Amino acid sequence: MKRKNGYYTIGMVAEILNVHPHTLREYEREGLIKPIRTAGNIRLYTDKDIEDIKFIREMTQELGVNLAGVDIIMRMKKQIEQLHEIIENLEKALRKRIEEEQARKSSLVKKEPAHVVEIKIERE
DNA sequence: GTTCTTACA
DNA sequence: TGTAAGAA
Numbered sequence: 001m002k003r004k005n006g007y008y009t010i011g012m013v014a015e016i017l018n019v020h021p022h023t024l025r026e027y028e029r030e031g032l033i034k035p036i037r038t039a040g041n042i043r044l045y046t047d048k049d050i051e052d053i054k055f056i057r058e059m060t061q062e063l064g065v066n067l068a069g070v071d072i073i074m075r076m077k078k079q080i081e082q083l084h085e086i087i088e089n090l091e092k093a094l095r096k097r098i099e100e101e102q103a104r105k106s107s108l109v110k111k112e113p114a115h116v117v118e119i120k121i122e123r124e
Numbered sequence: 125g126t127t128c129t130t131a132c133a
Numbered sequence: 134t135g136t137a138a139g140a141a
Contacts, residue, residue, distance in 0.1 A: 020135065042127060
């Protein structure tokens with residue numbers, strides 16, 4: 001069986017991962033994966049879906065986590081990824097501000113002091 | 125022939 | 134989880 005347009009049918013995925021199509025449908029029913037559908041309601045799986053399914057199998061078979069637990073863990077993973085993005089952006093913004101502040105301070109130091117001129121006033 | 129849904133052991 | 138029936 002070969003991949004078409006980057007998508008796999010449920011039969012292809014089942015063969016690749018050695019699981020029953022029913023199991024894959026069950027994962028979807030539990031909200032763990034969301035393969036897109038064709039106009040004819042046929043499930044189409046991406047490479048990312050396959051990676052997710054591998055992760056699900058690893059959690060359930062090797063660690064004994066049930067599907068509800070895997071669902072929570074996958075949600076947490078996504079949240080952590082989003083938090084990493086936020087932290088990264090904050091770091092960039094903070095570094096930029098610090099740089100600007102330092103540039104401002106150094107420019108003040110470099111300014112030449114104003115010349116003081118002594119003026120003599122002669123009286124009668 | 126493949127996939128979908130639903131159901132049952 | 135595995136298997137099966139009936140429809141699409």
